Amino acid sequence: MINLQxxxxxxxxxxxxxxPPGPWTVVPLGGGVSNTVLRVDCPSGAxxxxxxxxxxxxxxxxxADQGRIRRECAALRALRAHLPPASLPAxxxxxxxxxIFALExxxxxxKDWKSVLLRGEGTLGQAExxxxxxxALVEATGKDPSLGGEFADQTCFDQLRLDPYYRFTATRHPxxxxxxxxxIEKCRRPMAIVHGDFSPKxxxxxxxxxxxxDFEVVHLGDPAFDAAFLLNHLLLKKHHGIGACPRxxxxxxxxxxxxxxxxxxxxxLGCLQLARIDGKSPAEYLSxxxxxxxxxxxxxxxxxxxxxxxxxxxx
Numbered sequence: 256m257i258n259l260q261x262x263x264x265x266x267x268x269x270x271x272x273x274x275p276p277g278p279w280t281v282v283p284l285g286g287g288v289s290n291t292v293l294r295v296d297c298p299s300g301a302x303x304x305x306x307x308x309x310x311x312x313x314x315x316x317x318x319a320d321q322g323r324i325r326r327e328c329a330a331l332r333a334l335r336a337h338l339p340p341a342s343l344p345a346x347x348x349x350x351x352x353x354x355i356f357a358l359e360x361x362x363x364x365x366k367d368w369k370s371v372l373l374r375g376e377g378t379l380g381q382a383e384x385x386x387x388x389x390x391a392l393v394e395a396t397g398k399d400p401s402l403g404g405e406f407a408d409q410t411c412f413d414q415l416r417l418d419p420y421y422r423f424t425a426t427r428h429p430x431x432x433x434x435x436x437x438x439i440e441k442c443r444r445p446m447a448i449v450h451g452d453f454s455p456k457x458x459x460x461x462x463x464x465x466x467x468x469d470f471e472v473v474h475l476g477d478p479a480f481d482a483a484f485l486l487n488h489l490l491l492k493k494h495h496g497i498g499a500c501p502r503x504x505x506x507x508x509x510x511x512x513x514x515x516x517x518x519x520x521x522x523x524l525g526c527l528q529l530a531r532i533d534g535k536s537p538a539e540y541l542s543x544x545x546x547x548x549x550x551x552x553x554x555x556x557x558x559x560x561x562x563x564x565x566x567x568x569x570x
Contacts, residue, residue, distance in 0.1 A: 256352075256353055256354075257353055257355075258291075259291050259293070259304065259306040259353070259355060260283075260291060260293075261281050261282070261283050261293060264279070264281040264293050264295065264304060265277070265279050265281060267304075267355075268295070268304075271348065271350065273347075273348035274347075274348060274357070275297050275298075275299045275300070275302065275347065276297065276298065276299070277297055277298075278297065278298075279295050279296070279297050280295070280296040280297070281293050281294070281295050281304075282294045282296075284303065288311045288317075288536070289307065289308055289311045289319065289415065289471065290305055290306060290307055290308060290324075290471070291304075291305070291306045291308065292304070292305050293305075294360055295357075295360075300360070301360035302347045302357045302358060302359060302360050303344075303357065303358050303359075303360045304355060304356075304357050305324065305355065305356060305357070305358065306324070306353065306354055306355045307319075307321040307322075307323055307324035307354045307471065308321070309321050311415075317415075317419055317535055318414070319411060319414040319415050320410060320411055320414065321354040322354070322411075323411035323415075323471045323472065324354050324355070324356060324471060325349075325351055325354070326405075326406060326411065326470070326471070326473055327356075327469070327470040327471045327473060328346055328349050328356045329405060329406075330406065330448070330470040330473040331343055331344065331345075331346050331358065331470060332346055333405065334392065334395075334396075334448070334470075337391065337392070337395035337396070338388055338391045338392060338395070338467070339384075339387055339388060339391055341464050341466070342384075342388050342464070342465060342466060342467055343466065343467060343468075344358045344359040344360075344361070344466060344468060345358065345359040346358055346359075347359060358468075361459045361461045361464075361466055362461050362462075364461065364462070365459040365460060365461035365464075365466070366459070366460050367455070367456050367457075367458065367459055367460070368381060368385075368455035368456070368458035368459070368460050368465070369454070369455040369456040369488070371455075371460050372455055372489075372492055372497060372500070372503075373492065373495075373497070373540065375497060375499070377497075377499060377500075377503055379502060379503065379506040380463075380506075381458075381460060381465060381503075382489075382502075382503040382504070382506035382507040382510070383506045383507065383509070383510040384465040384510075385458060385465060385485060385507055385510075386506065386507040386508065386509065386510025386511045386512075387510050388465065388467055389450075389453065389478070389481055389482065389485075389511060389514075390510060390511050390512055390514050392447065392448060392450065392478070392481075393447045393478045393511075393514040393515065394514060396447045396448035396475075397446060397447035397478075397514075404475075406448055406473050406474050406475050407445065407474070407475045408474065409442075409443070409474045409475075409476060411471065411472050411474070412442075412449075412451050412472045412473075412474045412476065415451075415452075415471070415472045416451055416452075416472055416480075417439055417442065419530075419534055419535035419536060420526070420527065420530035420534045420535070420536070421435045421438055421439055421526060421530065421534075422435065422439075423530075423534050423535050424526070424529055424530045424533050424534040427533045428529065428533065428554070431529070431554070431557055431558070434522065434525070434526060434557050434558075435526055437522065438522055438523055438526045441477050441479070441480075441519055441522070441523075442476050442477050442480055443476065443477075444476065444477050445475045445476065446475075446476065446477055446478060447475070447476075447478045448473060448474070448475060448478075449473065449474055449475070449476040449477065449478055449480055449481050450467070450470060450472075450473060450481050451470075451471075451472030451473060451474060451476075451480070451481070451484075452469050452470075452471070452472055452484065453467075453481035453482075453484045453485045454484060454485065454488050455485070455488050455489075457469040477519065478514070478515050479515040479516050479519035479520045479523055480523050481515075482508075482511060482515045482520045482523075483520045483521075483522075483523030483524040483527055484523070484527060485507060486504055486507070486508070486520065486524055486564065486567075487523075487524055487527040487528055487531065489501075489503050489504045489507070489568075490504070490524065490528060490567070490568060491528070491531060491538050491541065491549065493568065494541070494545050494548055494549050494552070495540060495541060495545060500568075501565075501568040501569065504564065504568050505564075505565065505568075508564050508565075517563065517564060518560070520564065521556070521560045521561065521564065521567060522557075522560065524556065524564075524567060525553055525556035525557035525560065526553075526557060528549055528552065528553035528556060529549075529550065529553035529554065529557065531549070532546050532549050532550050532553065533550065552570070555570075556570075
């Protein structure tokens with residue numbers, strides 16, 4: 256199997272009959288810890304090549320099934336018609352044997368929402384659009400069971416979220432294990448399609464568009480996890496000194512319109528706060544002092560949960 260990288264991408268594309276014709280210019284993108292991601296420019300436009308990794312690029316050993324990328328490709332195809340216009344990229348071609356697929360690239364001016372927030376350039380409109388996308392995902396797939404059947408298996412979600420975020424963190428805070436166990440149990444409920452990595456880094460801000468990417472842990476489960484996942488990032492950035500994040504959280508939560516349970520979201524929020532400090536994927540931008548603050552805050556949030564999301568952000 257090919258180990259896709261910038262140096263061999265042009266040769267790979269020359270052997271793919273479904274690839275847009277060259278010549279190609281290949282530039283590596285971030286890809287996070289779990290994928291190789293390359294941007295390809297060619298005469299007909301631009302697209303992104305993505306290959307899943309079997310061993311993730313983190314300090315702790317973290318293995319995952321590469322077949323998750325096939326589900327990601329299937330999700331983009333299945334959900335594109337059900338979410339707000341232009342909020343998902345189109346699939347260009349798929350190479351199932353090599354765990355690779357190509358998808359439509361955003362414009363060169365597009366920025367990931369995480370970077371936008373960290374620069375203090377976020378807007379309430381961006382937060383509202385993120386909420387509208389999640390609301391549409393919950394409403395469409397919660398009401399149409401046929402959309403979720405293909406994604407009933409939670410193996411990849413377990414490997415990439417529940418185990419490194421919840422179980423691993425619980426080993427470092429054994430007194431909180433019952434709360435993490437309860438959060439895992441809630442994730443098992445087949446309520447709607449869940450993105451599983453509903454994070455600012457997986458939204459591309461392209462003018463007025465908010466484009467959701469990275470469906471590699473997509474599954475049928477509890478959508479409160481997605482709501483908490485995004486709120487967790489906003490809460491971490493509040494701890495990091497970005498004062499507008501509570502307003503963004505309010506705009507996001509308001510746009511959801513009550514389609515997820517608030518108390519379940521708060522449980523996940525506390526667990527995810529602690530997981531980004533003591534789990535396998537700690538938030539890299541927090542200082543040592545901020546990590547201590549978040550750790551104490553998260554423990555309190557888990558053991559003494561507030562009644563509302565607003566209260567959680569105002570503590």
